[in-house]
Amino acid sequence: xxxxxxxxxxxxxxxxxxxxxxxxxxxxxxxxxxxxxxxxxxxxxxxxxxxxxxxxxxxxxxxxxxxxxxxxxxxxxxxxxxxxxxxxxxxxxxxxxxxxxxxxxxxxxxxxxxxxxxxxxxxxxxxxxxxxxxxxxxxxxxxxxxxxxxxxxxxxxxxxxxxxxxxxxxxxxxxxxxxxxxxxxxxxxxxxxxxxxxxxxxxxxxxxxxxxxxxxxxxxxxxxxxxxxxxxxxxxxxxxxxxxxxxxxxxxxxxxxxxxxxxxxxxxxxxxxxxxxxxxxxxxxxxxxxxxxxxxxxxxxxxxxxxxxxxxxxxxxxxxxxxxxxxxxxxxxxxxxxxxxxxxxxxxxxxxxxxxxxxxxxxxxxxxxxxxxxxxxxxxxxxxxxxxxxxxxxxxxxxxxxxxxxxxxxxxxxxxxxxxxxxxxxxxxxxxxxxxxxxxxxxxxxxxxxxxxxxxxxxxxxxxxxxxxxxxxxxxxxxxxxxxxxxxxxxxxxxxxxxxxxxxxxxxxxxxxxxxxxxxxxxxxxxxxxxxxxxxxxxxxxxxxxxxxxxxxxxxxxxxxxxxxxxxxxxxxxxxxxxxxxxxxxxxxxxxxxxxxxxxxxxxxxxxxxxxxxxxxxxxxxxxxxxxxxxxxxxxxxxxxxxxxxxxxxxxxxxxxxxxxxxxxxxxxxxxxxxxxxxxxx
Numbered sequence: 001x002x003x004x005x006x007x008x009x010x011x012x013x014x015x016x017x018x019x020x021x022x023x024x025x026x027x028x029x030x031x032x033x034x035x036x037x038x039x040x041x042x043x044x045x046x047x048x049x050x051x052x053x054x055x056x057x058x059x060x061x062x063x064x065x066x067x068x069x070x071x072x073x074x075x076x077x078x079x080x081x082x083x084x085x086x087x088x089x090x091x092x093x094x095x096x097x098x099x100x101x102x103x104x105x106x107x108x109x110x111x112x113x114x115x116x117x118x119x120x121x122x123x124x125x126x127x128x129x130x131x132x133x134x135x136x137x138x139x140x141x142x143x144x145x146x147x148x149x150x151x152x153x154x155x156x157x158x159x160x161x162x163x164x165x166x167x168x169x170x171x172x173x174x175x176x177x178x179x180x181x182x183x184x185x186x187x188x189x190x191x192x193x194x195x196x197x198x199x200x201x202x203x204x205x206x207x208x209x210x211x212x213x214x215x216x217x218x219x220x221x222x223x224x225x226x227x228x229x230x231x232x233x234x235x236x237x238x239x240x241x242x243x244x245x246x247x248x249x250x251x252x253x254x255x256x257x258x259x260x261x262x263x264x265x266x267x268x269x270x271x272x273x274x275x276x277x278x279x280x281x282x283x284x285x286x287x288x289x290x291x292x293x294x295x296x297x298x299x300x301x302x303x304x305x306x307x308x309x310x311x312x313x314x315x316x317x318x319x320x321x322x323x324x325x326x327x328x329x330x331x332x333x334x335x336x337x338x339x340x341x342x343x344x345x346x347x348x349x350x351x352x353x354x355x356x357x358x359x360x361x362x363x364x365x366x367x368x369x370x371x372x373x374x375x376x377x378x379x380x381x382x383x384x385x386x387x388x389x390x391x392x393x394x395x396x397x398x399x400x401x402x403x404x405x406x407x408x409x410x411x412x413x414x415x416x417x418x419x420x421x422x423x424x425x426x427x428x429x430x431x432x433x434x435x436x437x438x439x440x441x442x443x444x445x446x447x448x449x450x451x452x453x454x455x456x457x458x459x460x461x462x463x464x465x466x467x468x469x470x471x472x473x474x475x476x477x478x479x480x481x482x483x484x485x486x487x488x489x490x491x492x493x494x495x496x497x498x499x500x501x502x503x504x505x506x507x508x509x510x511x512x513x514x515x516x517x518x519x520x521x522x523x524x525x526x527x528x529x530x531x532x533x534x535x536x537x538x539x540x541x542x543x544x545x546x547x548x549x550x551x552x553x554x555x556x557x558x559x560x561x562x563x564x565x566x567x568x569x570x571x572x573x574x575x576x577x578x579x580x581x582x583x584x585x586x587x588x589x590x591x592x593x594x595x596x597x598x599x600x601x602x603x604x605x606x607x608x609x610x611x612x613x614x615x616x617x618x619x620x621x622x623x624x625x626x627x628x629x630x631x632x633x634x635x636x637x638x639x640x641x642x643x644x645x646x647x648x649x650x651x652x653x654x655x656x657x658x659x660x661x662x663x664x665x666x667x668x669x670x671x672x673x674x675x676x677x678x679x680x681x682x
Contacts, residue, residue, distance in 0.1 A: 018070035018292045027055045029071075032090045033106055033294030054089045054111075070291045074300060077289065079112040086112040093128045102127030102353065108298065114306040115363075118291065118298035119350060130299030131351045133288045133336055138280030139348070140227040143330060146339040146346045147228050147264055149354075150328055158327045158341045160186060161261040164254055168206065168239040172222045172231040175210045177239065180232060186263030187232040188225040191322035191329075192217050193313055194237065195273020204238045214238075215274035220281040221266050224330070230263050253512065255402035256325050265326035267319075269311040270334045278332045286335045288349065301349045307333040308365050317388035317395065321402040324371050324381070331365060340366055371403055375410045376469045378403070378419045386439075386456065386465035393448045396457045413504055415487065416518055417457040421470055422504045430470030431500055432483035432524065433584035436594040436613050440464030443558035452518040454596075454610040454681045459555055468586065468594060477667055481676055483524035483583050488517035497521065519607070519682045522581060522596075525670055526677040529580040529597065529614070534559045537614055539580055542669040547618070554597070554612035580614065581679060582670070591618040598679055608679045 017030060063076045079086050091107045094100055105127060108118035119130035150158050167180045169187045180187055204210075210218075218235055225233045241247045251258070259265060270279050279285040289300040308331060313319050323329060331338040336348035344354035345364055357363075371381060385400050397417050404414050411422045420431040435454055439445060439462045451458035456465055475482065487503045488495045495517060498506075507513060529539035534552050536545070554562065579598040586592045595614040601607040 015292050015295055015297060017295065019068055020071055021067070021069035023059050024069055024071040027088065029055075029088070029090070029108065030294040033296050033298075035106060054087045057086045057088065060086055070289075074116070074118075074289050074291060075110060075112075078110050078114060078116040084112045086110055097128060097352075097357070105129075106296075108293075114303040116303060117301040117350075119301045121290070121297045121299045127352070129351045130290075130301060131349055132299065133285070133349055135280075135285040135287045138337055140224075142348065143224070143337060143339070144228045147230075147328065147330070150341045150344065151263070154341060154343045157343050160263060160327055161257050163261050164257050167234070167258070168204075169232040169234050170210065170222065170238060172226045172233055175222070177204050177206055177208045177210075179206055184232055185230050186261075187234050188221070188228070188230050189234045189259055189262035189265045189322070189326065190218065190221045190236075190268070191259075191265055191313070191319050191326070192221075192268035192274055193272070193316050193319065195275065203241050203243045205241070210238065216277035216282055217268050217271070217274045220278035221268075223281055224266055224278065225264075228264065228330075234258060234262065252398050252401060253405070255321060256405040259322050259325035259402065260327060260406075262326060262328075264328045264330055265322065267308075267313065267323060267329050267331040269308045269313045269331050272312050279334050280332065280337065288335070299349065301347065302333075302335045303363065304331065304333060304336065304338040304347060305363055305365050307335060308338075315389050317385065317390045317399040320385050320388050321400060323366055325402055325406075327370075329366060338365060340364065342370065371406060375407070375412045375421050378407050378412050379467045379469050382419065382456075382467060383465050387463045393460060394450055396448065396451065396460075408508070413507055415455075415500075415503065415513060415516070415520070416452055417455045419467060422501075423470075424501070426470060427504065428484045428500050429475075429482060429584060431485050432522065433468045433470045433586070433594060435522070435596060435610070436583050436615070437465060437467045438553050438613055439466070439555075442553045442555050442612065443561075445555045447556060452520075452610075452682055453555075454520065468584070470584070477671060481525055481671070483522065483581075486521040486523075488519055488521075490515065491517050519680055521678055522681055523676065523678045525582040525674040526679070527580050527674045528577050530577050531562055531597065531612075533562050539614075540673045541616065542666050543616065543618060549617040551615045551617075552597070552612060553615075555610070557612075578611065579608065579677075579679065581677075582674070587620075590620060592616070593618065598681070601682065606680055607682050610681060 057075055060075060060079060063072045065076060067073055067076070075086055087110075089109045089111060091109060092104055093102060093107050094104045096107060105120050107120070107128065110116040110118070119128060121130035121132065163180065163186075167187070168177055169180045170176070171178050218233075218238075221235070222233055225231055236251075240251050266278070268274075268276070268278060270276060277283045291298050291300075308314055311333070328341045329339070331340070338348070339346040345357050346354065347363070350357075369377075372378065381403050382400070385403070388399075390396060390399065400417070404412075404419070407413075407419075412419055413422050414420070415431070418431065418434050418437070420427065420434050423430060437456050439456070439459070441461075441463075444461045445459040446461055447453070448458050448460050453459075456462050456467075485500045486497045487500060488497055503516060527540055529537050531537050531552055531554065535550050537550060537552055541548075552562065576599075579600075581596045581598060583594050583596055585594070593616040595616075596610055597612040597614060598608040599611050601609055
């Protein structure tokens with residue numbers, strides 16, 4: 001029998017292979033594990049045509065919880081909730097981690113719904129090895145090492161934002177609420193789920209001391225903050241005067257500064273509420289499994305990404321921005337601790353050089369680029385956020401304001417949650433196009449009071465949110481026919497109307513979006529329509545059925561209630577004539593025209609609500625291969641149908657004129673059939 005070490009010290013004791021069932025033994029994983037002892041060229045030996053050896057565990061349904069086969073036990077624990085046939089793959093560490101700077105070794109991966117790795121342990125290798133986890137208590141020295149390494153070596157990449165003046169924190173030594181001292185090493189922020197909370201309006205003022213009745217998660221966070229050498233803790237429940245509306249509003253507006261300014265954020269990703277505590281601090285963690293194959297011990301390295309994704313913490317709306325905005329996160333799961341800053345990742349169960357794991361993306365919990373690098377990344381952030389849950393509908397916009405705030409540096413603004421790129425010449429068209437947002441199942445949406453119908457925040461159950469991102473690619477006609485938007489100061493009747501560009505200047509100057517009305521004035525080409533089905537609408541358009549694809553999405557109305565139930569009988573809610581407003585066109589492999597479907601309000605006939613959208617997808621003519629925006633002819637002469645051109649994305653004119661019977665006729669149709677109208681949307 002082969003033997004190997006389970007210790008890095010001298011004179012190791014030999015190890016016997018773990019008991020396996022006949023099926024697992026037939027996989028002969030022990031032979032692959034012995035390749036390391038034979039000093040074979042691992043990559044060439046276990047890889048064939050750039051594919052790892054994989055073994056299907058097709059008997060997985062027969063595995064019982066009390067099995068004596070150690071490999072079956074590991075498979076059952078990793079796959080018991082998913083019902084997916086698992087596979088086991090063998091890897092070379094150098095190949096898997098894409099690094100020749102580490103000692104090569106054998107690794108095994110168990111693929112199911114999640115990915116669990118089996119990592120060698122107890123070998124003197126300058127590379128990837130497993131770390132034994134004490135399920136009773138976390139290694140505070142290891143946590144402190146991760147944090148201090150980042151502080152000392154990563155510079156501005158991981159440095160926090162400027163500290164908010166007058167920020168209140170908990171002094172972890174005295175448990176008193178104090179104003180953060182200017183000479184402090186910073187503060188630790190706590191990201192957690194409150195759960196069922198009482199006394200949320202309790203007032204905590206400077207010099208108030210917390211009693212011993214505080215939630216266990218907060219108690220444990222105080223311990224961790226002290227152990228890592230940053231003995232000041234920010235917890236929203238205690239560091240915001242919940243009864244002071246002005247203070248609460250100001251803190252919510254600056255949530256980006258609080259979490260991005262923290263020296264460290266503790267993420268409580270285990271448990272249902274704030275009384276659960278942090279695993280490894282006040283409560284036991286899952287015992288770490290291991291297996292001996294070919295005389296070598298392999299430790300189970302769990303998938304932290306999946307642990308966090310399945311947590312209650314990851315379902316809550318408030319915690320979304322807290323995780324993304326933080327520069328350094330220390331995550332506590334039921335099995336291990338995980339650290340991620342802007343330049344490195346560390347797992348408690350894995351001992352590996354940080355420069356090696358930096359590209360190991362599929363075990364990374366948070367996006368590498370934080371909130372995003374490009375202006376259009378705000379669309380992805382909103383899509384992710386909209387799937388989260390809130391206890392109070394009124395918090396829908398407050399819980400995402402911390403993400404919106406830093407995007408202003410990239411010229412991305414929002415009006416009551418609708419984002420737009422503030423390009424000077426396309427600002428209003430960008431916003432108009434964004435009004436065409438949609439959700440995966442709009443029929444499930446429910447109206448949320450307190451927000452406008454034209455914003456996605458005005459509707460609950462807006463999961464899988466999609467926001468069209470400007471600019472529109474095809475511009476129809478002169479400026480007076482293009483979509484334009486005006487906003488109103490305040491909510492009083494007769495308040496001053498201002499263009500969207502002035503709103504942007506006001507917000508740049510520090511004005512709060514909430515100071516502006518939830519009503520907007522949208523102007524553009526409009527007509528009348530009647531929705532008949534999810535793919536059919538009665539409206540004058542330059543395309544017939546078969547020439548384009550029509551998709552209707554009505555908010556809060558199931559598709560089977562749109563129309564055609566029995567011949568020409570339509571349901572009452574959609575049998576009426578509605579208004580339709582053109583908001584823009586985007587080009588790609590097809591042309592996509594976007595429209596809003598509007599209805600007059602019952603209370604005021606001069607007000608309209610956004611009921612849904614119509615998108616019309618039109619194939620390009622086969623002889624057109626240049627995409628861009630329609631402009632006047634370069635000679636600045638009066639434009640005519642023959643002078644319709646496309647301008648390329650880089651501002652270079654196309655060498656070919658567009659066919660008159662295509663673009664020009666579309667423009668002519670809208671000029672003749674559709675009128676420019678104003679709609680007060682609320």
